[in-house]
Amino acid sequence: MRFCPKCGSVMRIKGNGMVCNKCGYREDGIEKVVFKEKINHDKDKMIVADGETIEGRIAVSLCPRCGSTRAILLNKKKRVYRCMVCNLVYTI
Numbered sequence: 001m002r003f004c005p006k007c008g009s010v011m012r013i014k015g016n017g018m019v020c021n022k023c024g025y026r027e028d029g030i031e032k033v034v035f036k037e038k039i040n041h042d043k044d045k046m047i048v049a050d051g052e053t054i055e056g057r058i059a060v061s062l063c064p065r066c067g068s069t070r071a072i073l074l075n076k077k078k079r080v081y082r083c084m085v086c087n088l089v090y091t092i
Contacts, residue, residue: 056082064090
C-alpha cells in the first residue's frame with residue numbers, strides 16, 4: 001500500500017501506475033501488485049437439507065434476521081452467506 005506524498009491518502013493502482021483518488025497525484029512505472037490468498041478447506045462444511053446440497057466455509061457474519069454470528073460463506077466474490085440458525089441467505 002502506498003500513500004500520496006502530497007495529501008497522505010491511499011493511492012490506487014490504475015493502468016501501469018498509481019493514482020491518488022483525492023488530489024489526482026500520479027506515479028508511473030509502478031510494478032503491478034498481485035494479492036494471493038491461501039484458503040484452508042479444513043473448516044469447509046457440507047449441508048444437505050430438503051434435497052439441496054450446500055458447500056461452503058464457516059464464517060463469522062451477523063445475520064440481519066436473527067442476529068446470529070454463525071454463517072456459511074457460499075460465494076466469496078459476491079459475499080453471499082447462509083445463516084446456520086435461521087437459514088436466511090443474504091449478502092453483505
